[in-house]
Amino acid sequence: MKRTNRFTRRDILALGAGAVAGGLSGCAGGETDSGSSESLLTHDQWGQGETGLSYRTSDFYTPIEAESSQPAAAPALRTQHEAWAEAHPEYRIDVEYPAFDQWKDDLVLDLAEGEGPDGSTLDSSWVADFYEFLQPLNDHVDDVDDFFPFVKNATMQDGDLLAGWKYTGCRCLYYRQDLIDRYGDGTPPRTWDDLVGLGEDIADGEEITPFMFRSEPFDNLPYFWGQGGELVDDDGAPVLGEDPNRQAMVNVLSFIRELVETGVTPQRVANVEDVEDLPREGRNDQLAMFIGNNDLIEREFKNVVEDDSWQRWQVAQIPMMESDQFATGVGGWTEGAFIEPGADGADAMREFTSRFVDPDAMARYCAATNFLPTRESAYDSEFYGDDAIEYQDTFRELLQDGVARPAVPIYSTIASEYGDAIERVVTGQADPEAAVDRMTAAVTEEYDG
Amino acid sequence: MATAGEDSPIGFGVERVRDVAGRVIDSPVPWLLPTLAVLALFQLYPLVEAVQLSLTNEVLTTADTEFVGLQNYTDLFTSIGFRQMVVVTTVFAVSSIVLHTVAGLILALAIDYGVRRGLRAHLTTRVSVLLAWIVPGIIIGLIWKVMLIESQLGAVNYLLGTVGIGPVPFRSDPTLALVSTIVAGTWRGTAFAMIMIYGGLQRIPQRLYEAARVDGAGRWARFRHVTIPQLKPVLFVTLVLVSIYALNTFDLIFALTDGGPGQATEVFALFMYRKAFTDYALGEAAAVAVVLLGVNLLLTGIYLHVFDIGDQL
Numbered sequence: 001m002k003r004t005n006r007f008t009r010r011d012i013l014a015l016g017a018g019a020v021a022g023g024l025s026g027c028a029g030g031e032t033d034s035g036s037s038e039s040l041l042t043h044d045q046w047g048q049g050e051t052g053l054s055y056r057t058s059d060f061y062t063p064i065e066a067e068s069s070q071p072a073a074a075p076a077l078r079t080q081h082e083a084w085a086e087a088h089p090e091y092r093i094d095v096e097y098p099a100f101d102q103w104k105d106d107l108v109l110d111l112a113e114g115e116g117p118d119g120s121t122l123d124s125s126w127v128a129d130f131y132e133f134l135q136p137l138n139d140h141v142d143d144v145d146d147f148f149p150f151v152k153n154a155t156m157q158d159g160d161l162l163a164g165w166k167y168t169g170c171r172c173l174y175y176r177q178d179l180i181d182r183y184g185d186g187t188p189p190r191t192w193d194d195l196v197g198l199g200e201d202i203a204d205g206e207e208i209t210p211f212m213f214r215s216e217p218f219d220n221l222p223y224f225w226g227q228g229g230e231l232v233d234d235d236g237a238p239v240l241g242e243d244p245n246r247q248a249m250v251n252v253l254s255f256i257r258e259l260v261e262t263g264v265t266p267q268r269v270a271n272v273e274d275v276e277d278l279p280r281e282g283r284n285d286q287l288a289m290f291i292g293n294n295d296l297i298e299r300e301f302k303n304v305v306e307d308d309s310w311q312r313w314q315v316a317q318i319p320m321m322e323s324d325q326f327a328t329g330v331g332g333w334t335e336g337a338f339i340e341p342g343a344d345g346a347d348a349m350r351e352f353t354s355r356f357v358d359p360d361a362m363a364r365y366c367a368a369t370n371f372l373p374t375r376e377s378a379y380d381s382e383f384y385g386d387d388a389i390e391y392q393d394t395f396r397e398l399l400q401d402g403v404a405r406p407a408v409p410i411y412s413t414i415a416s417e418y419g420d421a422i423e424r425v426v427t428g429q430a431d432p433e434a435a436v437d438r439m440t441a442a443v444t445e446e447y448d449g
Numbered sequence: 450m451a452t453a454g455e456d457s458p459i460g461f462g463v464e465r466v467r468d469v470a471g472r473v474i475d476s477p478v479p480w481l482l483p484t485l486a487v488l489a490l491f492q493l494y495p496l497v498e499a500v501q502l503s504l505t506n507e508v509l510t511t512a513d514t515e516f517v518g519l520q521n522y523t524d525l526f527t528s529i530g531f532r533q534m535v536v537v538t539t540v541f542a543v544s545s546i547v548l549h550t551v552a553g554l555i556l557a558l559a560i561d562y563g564v565r566r567g568l569r570a571h572l573t574t575r576v577s578v579l580l581a582w583i584v585p586g587i588i589i590g591l592i593w594k595v596m597l598i599e600s601q602l603g604a605v606n607y608l609l610g611t612v613g614i615g616p617v618p619f620r621s622d623p624t625l626a627l628v629s630t631i632v633a634g635t636w637r638g639t640a641f642a643m644i645m646i647y648g649g650l651q652r653i654p655q656r657l658y659e660a661a662r663v664d665g666a667g668r669w670a671r672f673r674h675v676t677i678p679q680l681k682p683v684l685f686v687t688l689v690l691v692s693i694y695a696l697n698t699f700d701l702i703f704a705l706t707d708g709g710p711g712q713a714t715e716v717f718a719l720f721m722y723r724k725a726f727t728d729y730a731l732g733e734a735a736a737v738a739v740v741l742l743g744v745n746l747l748l749t750g751i752y753l754h755v756f757d758i759g760d761q762l
Contacts, residue, residue, distance in 0.1 A: 094639040108509050108729065215710075268599040270710040286600075295652035327507055409510070412727065429623055430711070442529045446728075 041069040047085035047092035054117040076364035080364035091348045105383035118339035129409040136160035140354035146375045156409040164357040167371035168332035169225030172315045188316035195319045213291040217418040223252040225403045226320040226327035251433035270423045289319040302386040411445040491725040502735035509729035521736035545695035548635040553642025561650045582640035590704025593633040623713035649683030685756045
């Protein structure tokens with residue numbers, strides 16, 4: 001008994017080792033706790049405050065690199081969210097990552113039932129569907145006039161900025177410079193006549209498709225907008241059936257029909273859906289020109305082709321009916337706050353949302369992702385270098401004439417009917433006049449209904 | 450002589466409970482009750498809800514919902530694309546019903562023949578055909594979409610190209626696009642008809658064929674006067690189910706052509722899906738659903754009349 005109460009040398013050594021290990025682990029633990037960068041932001045929670053603010057987004061926008069579908073953007077987002085968390089220690093953002101297919105549907109349903117989140121990322125084309133739920137951000141966003149006009153048109157209602165459009169992209173003409181040099185004068189086609197003429201020459205001289213586009217409506221609306229066409233009036237009512245809008249649409253569909261009839265464009269464009277389809281044909285030397293989004297030059301050419309052959313591909317304004325017409329379609333994602341004013345955390349949520357459109361934050365994000373900033377001052381930011389994206393000067397110029405999807409509920413019907421009209425004309429199911437009349441009637445019917 | 454126990458109130462009560470329990474157990478009601486409850490909850494209630502919804506202007510994006518009577522039905526029948534949709538749906542459904550049933554019958558007869566003759570690989574054949582049925586329609590649509598790509602990248606056009614044909618515009622030509630959806634649907638749906646009819650063939654007594662042979666009936670006569678009459682109940686059920694499947698098909702078309710080009714392959718089921726999940730117009734979508742239900746019931750009534758098998762069901 002006496003012996004068992006005595007410490008042996010082995011016991012003392014074990015205790016000592018334990019104490020050292022415990023001390024070291026304590027030091028390590030202390031270091032982790034104080035490492036604010038690790039603990040301040042996790043994949044599901046941004047900030048450490050007592051009060052949680054619910055927020056839905058995509059893992060495209062998580063600041064945690066290992067969890068992100070867009071790891072390059074994570075550092076920029078981390079900087080932004082850490083700054084918010086430090087400025088609002090009493091709040092935290094509880095993040096949900098809904099499945100993309102169900103995201104909008106669930107959000108509409110939840111908000112209609114009063115069970116929506118406090119904030120959410122929104123596609124720019126969704127914004128109109130959420131006008132009645134979105135809360136103004138004006139108090140937290142400086143110089144609203146700094147945004148490109150298309151941003152203000154889509155996200156502002158009665159002077160209220162309802163969503164922060166955090167980045168954009170634009171449609172342009174992609175063309176093979178070597179073929180333009182061989183069959184043209186070296187400059188890309190500016191008008192429809194230029195395009196058809198050049199396309200016919202390429203078709204005659206090369207085993208290659210001269211020009212393609214997707215029947216996706218947004219890729220083809222610049223032709224209409226460039227003529228000054230308007231889809232809706234100031235009240236959001238469709239005005240497609242009224243001249244000069246109707247004539248502008250007939251002109252577009254006649255041009256598309258001409259492209260198919262002359263063999264410049266194959267009929268199969270009626271079912272080209274994926275954005276990767278056309279650049280893939282371009283990389284395989286099967287296509288000379290196409291309409292695509294600005295990010296394709298990096299994503300589908302520069303980052304995919306091993307040699308410098310991507311440089312054969314250049315970008316330009318989308319050809320128009322007349323040479324003095326300009327327009328491009330713009331897209332992108334926005335951020336919105338739904339939490340009612342006066343509720344606990346309402347200001348914090350709106351401040352969180354507005355940080356996405358802070359010029360420096362926007363510049364950091366866009367430089368990391370090759371997207372385009374939506375406000376002029378972001379291009380002048382120290383964080384948006386000359387090498388942020390190839391051909392950025394051209395894209396910035398195109399954005400001056402950017403036109404967003406009309407932020408009205410009837411747009412989805414217009415787009416759907418326009419896509420169908422293009423397909424009918426391309427496949428010979430209808431002539432341009434008949435296609436426009438049917439499109440107009442369907443849109444009016446939906447609007448009146 | 451009654452015992453003391455039977456005369457006592459307790460004994461009387463036990464006997465009465467036993468009587469009641471016996472009557473309840475003998476009655477079909479308690480046995481049907483769980484099924485009826487499930488049907489009421491999962492079939493009848495949604496049906497009533499759909500009809501009720503079709504009489505409102507409910508849209509997910511707005512809070513106000515009003516009773517609009519038959520307005521949704523009027524809008525549907527007078528809508529611009531209605532006539533084309535009727536034609537497309539009719540062509541798709543009739544072609545699908547005929548092709549599924551005929552192809553299923555041929556396959557079932559072939560497999561039945563193989564089994565009776567002890568030929569090998571009949572099980573492999575059945576499993577192979579059934580595999581197409583197991584795969585979800587949306588996947589079938591995507592598989593066919595890839596196969597029918599209108600360049601040398603598409604398997605079918607590549608094969609046609611090797612013999613100097615094509616590229617064939619399987620999805621961008623309006624007529625061929627509809628044919629493509631019918632073929633893809635048949636490729637998938639034939640398995641179901643086959644398995645139903647094959648099951649029906651197993652029920653036909655061999656003595657009927659033997660008697661027919663004794664009477665000098667040839668193959669065609671045996672098929673016409675023995676096989677077909679014996680298969681009538683199974684063919685009826687198959688036709689009803691295949692009709693429902695054909696009229697309600699939207700996933701395969703959604704993936705293969707998305708209703709295009711234009712609206713060349715837009716069937717009612719796809720239109721209903723768009724109304725509900727693109728436009729969020731639940732009232733209008735419910736009206737389409739109720740019309741489809743009516744068409745299905747009408748077809749079932751026609752089949753019942755034509756097959757004249759009411760007493761066998």
